[in-house]
Amino acid sequence: MSDLTKLTITEARDGLAAKEFSAKELADSHIRAIDAGNEALNAYILPTPEKALAMAEASDQRIARGESGPLEGIPLGIKDLFCTKGVRTTACSQILDDFKPTYESTVTQNIWDAGAVLLGKLNNDEFAMGSSNESSAFGCCVNPWRRNGDETNLVPGGSSGGSASAVAANLCLGAVGTDTGGSIRQPAAFTGIVGLKPTYGRCSRWGIVAFASSLDQAGPLAKTVEDAALLLQVMASHDPKDTTSIDTPVPDYRKGLRNGIKGLKIGIPEEYRVDGMPEDIEDLWRKGIDWMKAAGAEIQEVSLPHTKYALPAYYIVAPAEASSNLARYDGVRYGQRIPGDDLLEMYENSRAEGFGAEVKRRILIGTYVLSAGYYDAYYQKAQKIRTLIKNDFTDAFEKVDLLLTPTTPAPAFGIGEVSGDPVQMYLNDVFTVTVNMAGLPGLSVPAGLSSEGTPLGLQLIAKPLDEETLLQAGYALEEAAGPLPVPENWWNK
């Protein structure tokens, strides 16, 4: 039997349906791949092989009875931000200690209801705060890609770094992540895979460890655009337990996937041509424009004048909401407690010990901008800027159907290369964060390699709730770019 871990979800579904292999064999191949490769990649912080085999056996029984769900027997990895019943969930923070949720997040419940198999919990930046996975309490996850002729370990991006690394290294068929400022799309670009951030509210946030509630959104990381469509199909739902979840029917995302993009109008935002952008990225963007033109799309320059303010505004809104959301970690109801002489000192000790440096930095920034006398100057101001950013997109979408941009301003960097300066690290999200600020859906598609031999992605942005057109254009982009080379396996023991 050929290596089952190299299949796409679409191919694995066909193979399972044709009884070429069983769900158990499929799970088993992945468990062996994780055994061999996870030590070097650190993508899984908690593999769950026994659970995977039990779930796969149950899948095989359902397949035998002709009761297959849409993801029946498909082995997936889950970012450690999703609460999984009875399975340790830490957000990769020490403060959650050995937390075992007594409930299941809506998105993961949807996935299990569709028949998928849990391979384990995946690494991420602590509380999803980061763009490199370096802030994880479990240590950095490693990108399966390396630069040409160079053995330096590269970051997989973040915060869904484990999800991206696991998909790219065939340690799962697909993964579930979250995106607050680029946390699905940036790591997808860094590892040469597809990453989709849906419209805010398309997937329920219930049971996901909260970072910045007005920005957080769950989405898939996958090997192909079609796989991403399959995963989103199951993840998306209206959920009465999340008041921000959108109550509109979930369309069939694969239906129009192959319809092509003839006649679609694609906007190129001039403000995304930032100073000092590497030649590689410029070239790739130009290529992307040519591909879309060749496929019959109409290209138009558009302007999003407030683009440069999105990132600084984000670094007010996100820490403000984080400081409020993370107030719950006090060493009383769950997680790690460090004793103190009184209640206040117990709080202070528990939080000092439990949170990492980046998380503390953001809580303190958030506390500062929300503190008495500063609310209007910072949070209110940033929320007004968000309105302007959203208006920019609304104006652009009166002229075009989609926007095409690079996903990141540079390819993957080495571990430790950027960690010294927080603001430098934040600049990684300059092209992705606008999408979160406006609540729009965005898709990163692998589109080529940098001069260093590492992957680069292009991003498509659509109108709210227009994931169908987004995926349709993503499919066309993927077809035009052709298959990317795969990274050479250096990570197996």
Place this chain on the structure above:
Amino acid sequence: MKVDEATVRHIARLARIKVTDEEAKNLETELSAILTWVEQLGEVDTRNVAPLTSVVQMSMKKREDQVSDGDCADDIIANAPEVADHFFVVPKVVE
């Protein structure tokens, strides 16, 4: 915007995070850098702009005012560091 060490200590107290002297010094530099960087937002005229409250227009759903969950005290205390029966235990707060 520069923050001084006293301000760092004040917000750390508000955020209930103990900071060491060394951390306070580093945070003074780091927080000042971030707050200076976000100052560029001052260039934007937002006088007649409403703050964004919702990214997708919809009215908030309200559920019936009925008990829909509960009777799961064991679940609620399952992960607590210290419990007595169905209570969370904290250091003494009243003398």
